[in-house]
Amino acid sequence: MIQGHFDEKKGLNSTRLKLTTMAIFNIKVNGKTREVDVEPDTPVLWVLRDHLDLPGTKFGCGIAQCGACTVHADGNAIRSCSTPISAVGDMEITSIEGLSENGDHPVQQAWIEHDVPQCGYCQAGQIMNAAAFLDKNPNPSKEEIASAMSGNICRCGTYTRINAAIQTAAKKS
Amino acid sequence: MKLNKAMNRRNFLKVSAASGTGLVIGFNWLAGCTPTSPEMSIPKSWTDINAFIKVADNGLVTIFSPNPEIGQNVKTSMPMIVAEELDVDWKKVIVEQADLNTVKYNRQVAGGSQSIRAGWEGLRQAGATAKQMLRQAAANQWQVDVSDVSTEMGQLVNSKSGDKLGYGDVAVAAASLPIPDEVELKDLKDFKLIGTSVKNVDGEKIVTGKPLFGIDYKREGQLIAMLIHAPAFGMKLKSYDAEAAKAMPGIQDVFKLDTSLEEPQWSDVNAFNDLIVIVGETTWQVMKAKKAVNAEWVADTPLENSEDHFAKLVDGVERQKGRVLREDGNADAALRSASKVIEKTYTAPFLAHNTMEPMNFFAHVTPEKAELVGPIQTPESLRGTVMKVLGMTEDQVTIEMTRMGGGFGRRLYGNFGLEAALISKAVGKPVKLVYTREDDMTQGTYRPAYRVKYTAGLDENNNLIAFKAKAAGIPGSPLFANRFPAGTVDNYHGEGVNVATNISTGAWRAPRSNFIAGAEQAFIDEVAEAAGKDPLDFRLELFDRAINNPVGDNNDYDAARYAGVLKLVKEKANWTQDMSGVSRGVAAYYCHNSYVAQVVDVVMKNNEPVVQKVWCAVDCGIVVNKEGAINQVEGGIVDGIGHAMYSQLTFKDGKPEQENFHQYDLIRHMQAPEIEVFFVENDIHPTGLGEPSLPPVMGALANALYKATGTRYYNQPFTKAKQADEILVG
Structure with a gap:
């Protein structure tokens, strides 16, 4: 749709018509249907962070190279920074806030058990990637874990702990 | 027990006076608390004891962590030190990040691996002072002498009657007492919390995606x-x-x-x-x-290019006269009389910090x-x-x-x-x-680009008799004046050259050490090889010299502790054992007052060298939080390997050629080795830990790669830079 935007500085009389294509989207996030009015090219990352008050999903690179923004779409790990909201359709989006009700998903528990985080910034993305991976490969080898997790950068270098935590989670789930 | 004059009292002991009242009511502890025992009730009131501690009526204790948290885990380890001296059950501790307050706190900085080092004494005193005041308040209530009141994990015990009071019962009375002139600090052997593994206080928030950053x-x-x-x-x-x-x-x-x-x-x-x-x-x-x-x-x-940088560094090392940082004996004369002379040059590029949070x-x-x-x-x-x-x-x-x-x-x-x-x-x-990632990467305070030339001379018995180091950086020389091998050799010359630039640079994890350690330790390996000696034993031989008969009296390091970490890693890694298919490299380094020695194991897989395992011995004095300390050491090792192998920031007409992670390679999960960490156990007050494990691994890695591939790695990043093997002179 086309709508005008009120320009606060110039006031009502000089309001310019800003051509835009804002649109209403109803997306399913963490088990609830949420309505947002955004431009269709808005990445899911910014819909979550700016519009739905779900800041657990992190901005790292904006080009799907670091994995900090990983969420699930129908259970598959996707890079929310490079997925426009217009592409979501009926898919169920799960962010770190919705991975478990009480923070007790086996991967989250294993992360605590192994005291994985240093700065912690990349860890939501790591956890989401790991959880989706374990769903498809519940009994992975160390090497398979390393391979599956290599799209997620941890600048602090907690990879060895991440690997151990995923092995632990695999045993639990 | 040791009696200790409370120092810097202005800064943390008189907060009650500074804040006007000791009583804080209605604090929303649920908003700022770390996980605590679920059975604890919500406190009705809080009392400030000092700048670090407030005690609730029900015995919960809030400890303020003064320093910024960047992932070095001080938000857990600094409050642990306070809790140790306060003698409180960690399960009843809530940790809160303090705001900037230079009246209450000293040095609220995250840098130089100094938080624990510089905070140690003050944090202990904060805990001990509060405990002393709580004991005094209980003594007043029981009408006994303070020496008759002991503490037991947040409880005050009357040794005469056996009566008990909680810290919360006397907190208000304690806060109004005068601050004691002297406080008793615990004997190190009585530590219950320090030296154990306490989980990151923000761990649950991190794994559930709570807003923290x-x-x-x-x-x-x-x-x-x-x-x-x-x-x-x-x-x-x-x-x-x-x-x-x-x-x-x-x-x-x-x-x-x-x-x-x-x-x-x-x-x-x-x-x-x-x-x-x-x-x-x-x-x-x-x-x-x-x-x-x-x-x-x-x-x-001028719009600078990486080629120009390279040429300027060559000019700096080869033609410019730098600042002499240290001179022992006459290195040039000794080199002229040497049986063997080894000369090698090492380089490293600019690096961006690339914190994951822009x-x-x-x-x-x-x-x-x-x-x-x-x-x-x-x-x-x-x-x-x-x-x-x-x-x-x-x-x-x-x-x-x-x-x-x-x-x-x-x-x-x-x-x-x-x-x-x-x-x-x-x-x-x-x-x-x-900032976007591109803004962040192209507007940095980068690690400078470096070049160093080393020259060493061996006599006919393969003893090191001369050592020269001339190092240049854009900007700033990476050479430290009084570090190894200075102190172990009679004739030493250290010289630094500064090359100017309009590119903004600054401290990058383990500044200067993040280059010079790897270069120095790779060079020492070549000297050991020329001497026909085991590289680890050659280093020990040099430290023996520095222990028994050091050259100069201003060496930064303690040679016995240096040798100590080498011996520990030698034992733990089974250095003397021949491991089929595994190529090993060793390195040791001192920085941030701590000592680290590492053995890197490289194996060949599909004709490519793969870093399989790193063995790491650390002497950082008393370890405060064991698991957190291991995590720091592991992180430094992965960081060091990653940047030595893969990372660089290059410039074309003043423009960084890498703007995001598709162009700037950082180490990935698949490339990270297994790591085992060993700490030297001693009673030395804690020294730095966030940085010291990074620098030496670059050298141990280069040495292991040489064993695996036959190529000496002089130029970082090893996977991208040209490695021109240089000729043995003499």
Whole structure:
């Protein structure tokens, strides 16, 4: 749709018509249907962070190279920074806030058990990637874990702990 | 027991007086607390005992962590030290990040691996002083002498009657007591918490995605701001056209901002003062509008290239006369008489910090005050700069420190905080400034580019008789004056050359050491090989010399502790055992008052060298939080291997050629080795741990790669730079 935007500085009389294509989207996030009015090219990352008050999903690179923004779409790990909201359709989006009700998903528990985080910034993305991976490969080898997790950068270098935590989670789930 | 004069009392012991009242009521502890026992009831009141400690009526204890948290885990380890002396059950401890308050706290800085080192004594005293006051309050209530009151995990015990009181029962009375002149600190052998493994206090929040970081901060009515800086170092803004951007949805303003400072302090490093600011409602709107701004930039200083940098460093090392940093004996004369002379040159490129959380800061500036919130390693320095620029007094500027998504030195330089403040002032609204990854990578305070040439001489018995090091950096020499091998050789010459640049540089995890350690330890390996000696034993031989008959009396290091970590790693890694198919390299280094020795195991897989395992021995004195300490050491090793192998920032006409992670390679999960960490056990007060494991691994790695491939690695990053093997001279 086309709508005008009120320009606060110039006031009502000089309001310019800003051509835009804002649109209403109803997306399913963490088990609830949420309505947002955004431009269709808005990445899911910014819909979550700016519009739905779900800041657990992190901005790292904006080009799907670091994995900090990983969420699930129908259970598959996707890079929310490079997925426009217009592409979501009926898919169920799960962010770190919705991975478990009480923070007790086996991967989250294993992360605590192994005291994985240093700065912690990349860890939501790591956890989401790991959880989706374990769903498809519940009994992975160390090497398979390393391979599956290599799209997620941890600048602090907690990879060895991440690997151990995923092995632990695999045993639990 | 040791009696210890309470020092720096002004700073933390008299907070009750400073804050006017000891009683704090209605504090919303659920909002700021760490997990505690679920059976604990919600406290009705809190009492400030001192700047670090407040005690609730029900015995819960809040400990304030004074220093910024960048992932070095001080938010857990610093309160552990307080809790140890306070003698409180860790399960009843809530940790809160303190705000910047230079009246209450000393050195609220994350840098130089110093938080625990510099905080140790004060944190212990804070805990011990509070415990003493609680004991006195209980003694008054029981009408016994204070010596008859002991403590037991948050309980006060009357040794005469066996009666017990909780800390919460006497907190109000304790807070009104005079601060004792002397406090008893625990004997090290009585430590119950220090030396154990305590989980990260923010762990549960991190794994559930709670807002912790600066970029997560949100205030009602806040706007999002982004910047455009010059595309290249050396450029200034000529003109810009923002009409199209201004017309885009959600965009409130686009304007030029000048952030140049008349008297910059050390933390104000920033090459880009000519900025275009885009302010709008949401991040995506601002990101899109940023791309719609047309700007024209012109060069006003030279636009540098990586080729020029290389040539300047060669010139610096080969032709310029540098500053002599140390001179023992006569190295040139000794080299002339040497049986063998080995000469090698090592280089490393500029590096970006690349914290996973891009630079950002929140600011709300009004004519009366400036409120800043965000990730900063040096909040006090930022406050100073903001005060000066806004013409405000100290009490008008507040800084709240958020958890940081990495620092590595980048957040020592708070230009983004000042930028946020100036933008908020300009638009008259609360603003969160956010850098894109590209902004972050191309507007850095980079690790300088380095080059060092080493020359060593061996006599006919293969003893080291001469050692020369000449090092240049863009900018700044990476050489330390009084470090190994100075002190172990009669004839030593150290010289540093500074090469100027207009590229902004600064501290990057283990500054200078992050290059010189790897170069030095790779060179020592070649000297050992020329001497026909085992590389680990050759190092021990040198330390024996420094232990028994050191050269010079101002060596930075303790040779016995240096040798100690080498011996420990030798034993743990089974160095003497021949392991089929495994190529091993060793290195040892001293920095941040700690000693680290490592053995790196490399195996060949599909004709490619793979780092399989790193064995690491550390002497950092008393280890406060065991698992957290191991995590730091592991991280430093992965970081060191990653940057030695894969990472570089290169320049073309002043423009960084890597702007995001598709161009800038960082180590990935598949490339990380298994790591085993061993600590030397001693009673030495804790020394640095966030940085010391990074520098030597670059050398141990180069040495292992040589064993595996037959190629000596002189130039970082090893997987990209050309490795020209140089000729043995003499």
